[in-house]
Amino acid sequence: MNFLDKLDPELRQWIEAQPQYNLETLPLSYIAELARKRPILFPLEQAEGIDINDHTLPTSGVKIRVYKPKGRTEKLPLYVYYYGGGFFSGSIAHNDMLCQRWAMEAQCAVATVEYRKVPEHPYPAAFDDCYDTLLWAAENGAFNSQKIVVGGVSAGGSLAAGVALKARDTNGPTLQGQLLIIPGLDHRFVTPSSYLPVDTRIWNRSLALKAWEAWLKNCTKDIPVYASPATCTDFSDLPPAFVSAESEDILFDEAQIYAKNLIEAGVKTKLHIAKRAFHASFAYLPDAEPSRNHHQAIIQALKNFIQ
Numbered sequence: 001m002n003f004l005d006k007l008d009p010e011l012r013q014w015i016e017a018q019p020q021y022n023l024e025t026l027p028l029s030y031i032a033e034l035a036r037k038r039p040i041l042f043p044l045e046q047a048e049g050i051d052i053n054d055h056t057l058p059t060s061g062v063k064i065r066v067y068k069p070k071g072r073t074e075k076l077p078l079y080v081y082y083y084g085g086g087f088f089s090g091s092i093a094h095n096d097m098l099c100q101r102w103a104m105e106a107q108c109a110v111a112t113v114e115y116r117k118v119p120e121h122p123y124p125a126a127f128d129d130c131y132d133t134l135l136w137a138a139e140n141g142a143f144n145s146q147k148i149v150v151g152g153v154s155a156g157g158s159l160a161a162g163v164a165l166k167a168r169d170t171n172g173p174t175l176q177g178q179l180l181i182i183p184g185l186d187h188r189f190v191t192p193s194s195y196l197p198v199d200t201r202i203w204n205r206s207l208a209l210k211a212w213e214a215w216l217k218n219c220t221k222d223i224p225v226y227a228s229p230a231t232c233t234d235f236s237d238l239p240p241a242f243v244s245a246e247s248e249d250i251l252f253d254e255a256q257i258y259a260k261n262l263i264e265a266g267v268k269t270k271l272h273i274a275k276r277a278f279h280a281s282f283a284y285l286p287d288a289e290p291s292r293n294h295h296q297a298i299i300q301a302l303k304n305f306i307q
Contacts, residue, residue, distance in 0.1 A: 003199055006248050008276040010288040015278065018201045028088060028210045029119050035089035047100045059132045060125075063114040065092050067103040077108040077147035077306035078137055079179070082130050082163075084154030084280065086184075086203070086211035087118045098283065101295075106302045108147075111137055115159070118214035123227045130159045131166055138173035149177045149305045151242075154203070154251070154280060155211070157183025161258070162226035168237055175239040177305030180258065181298060182244055182279060184251050186230030187212040187223060191253035198250055203279040205250055230254055235265035242270045242301035244294060246277035272297040 004012050023031055049071075055064040068076060079102060083095045092114050103110045115129035138145050150167075152160040157180040164178045189209060198204045216227060225232045241262050245255035259271040274282065274294040282291035 003197060003248060003278075006276065007278060008281075008288055008290050011276065011278060011281050011285060011290065014281075014285055015199055015201055020201060022200065024206045028214050031207070031210070032088040032117065032119065035085070036091070038089075047104060049104055050100045052096075052100075055136075057113060057129060057132055057136060060116065060129055062116065062129050063092065064133055064136065065096075065099070065112055065114075067099050067110045069103055069107055072107070075142065075144040077176075078143040078149070079103075079106065079108055079110045079302060079306075080130075080134050080137055080148065080150045080163075081110055081112045082115070082150070082152030082156035082159040083112060084152065084156045084182075085117070086207065087126060087155045087215045088211055089117065090156070102299065102302065105299050106306065108302070108306055109143055118211070119217070122217040123215050123219060123224070127159060127162055127226055131163050131172075134163055134167065134173055145173065147176050147306045148173055149179060149239075149302060150175055151177075151179025151181060151302075152183070153181045153283065154184050157181050158185050158229060161185060161229035164238055165229060165232060166226055168239075177240045177242065177301070178238070179298060179301060179305075180241060180243045180255070182246055182249060182251060182274075183255055183258070184208065185228070185258050186254045187216055187228040188230070191257065193253040194250050196248075196250055198248070198278070203250065208250065230258055232261075235261045235267060238262065238265070238267050240268040240305065242272065242298070242305075244272040244274060244297065246274045246279055246281060246290075246294075248277060249279040251279065270297075270301055272301075 051068045053066050083090045099110045113133040115126040150160045150163050243259040245252045262269040274290050277290040282294040
């Protein structure tokens with residue numbers, strides 16, 4: 001059975017409608033330029049029940065966007081969300097509708113940051129932006145600092161895992177949870193699923209290796225654990241975790257391994273497997289059955305963390 005045959009029929013139909021690209025011989029700088037120009041799937045349409053405000057991160061000057069349910073005047077719990085994009089693409093604009101949905105359904109504030117990207121800005125630039133956003137939020141005074149959750153999708157899940165590790169290591173802000181959604185956690189890329197023959201129209205091994213190489217460009221000796229969280233050897237005292245994996249994703253194994261390591265260290269962890277799904281399909285096709293189930297699991301985990 002090939003890759004497409006394993007997918008939910010609606011997800012398979014979507015992939016088959018996408019153009020084929022051969023990116024293996026192209027430099028990441030060119031791929032990043034193409035990715036940053038791609039149309040926004042769900043352009044911003046501000047929901048009637050959501051307030052949106054932009055701020056500037058004092059340390060690097062990048063933009064932070066905050067979403068809040070209207071009519072809530074108290075200090076709300078906060079979900080600090082880091083979007084995905086292989087460290088080289090993605091934007092707040094591409095995630096506006098998703099952030100609004102989370103704010104509305106969980107009745108919390110959501111903050112996301114326009115972190116710096118590779119290849120122009122290798123590690124630690126994006127990580128610093130993400131951790132500094134957590135510090136900004138915890139010190140802001142506008143949120144309930146006792147109920148902060150970090151999370152992210154794909155590369156954003158890696159950033160969130162790294163942020164949780166640093167918050168633990170440095171006695172940083174107390175986190176109520178970490179939402180690691182289809183995270184890319186391991187630069188070594190040696191798990192069985194990382195070698196699966198996946199359609200080049202979605203996230204694949206060749207592209208992932210280019211992204212990791214650019215991300216770790218300045219790491220000439222030991223790889224910092226915050227840059228590649230799967231290299232961590234001490235998972236104790238981390239906040240409770242929700243980890244999700246999509247069954248036909250090259251990142252499938254590393255998400256499960258990370259969840260297992262957390263559980264063995266005594267960290268309360270929920271693992272969700274999205275069956276018949278490819279990488280980030282829940283974001284591309286939110287109304288497909290695997291996507292709906294995945295999204296509901298994420299929302300329930302977020303609600304559990306902030307209740």
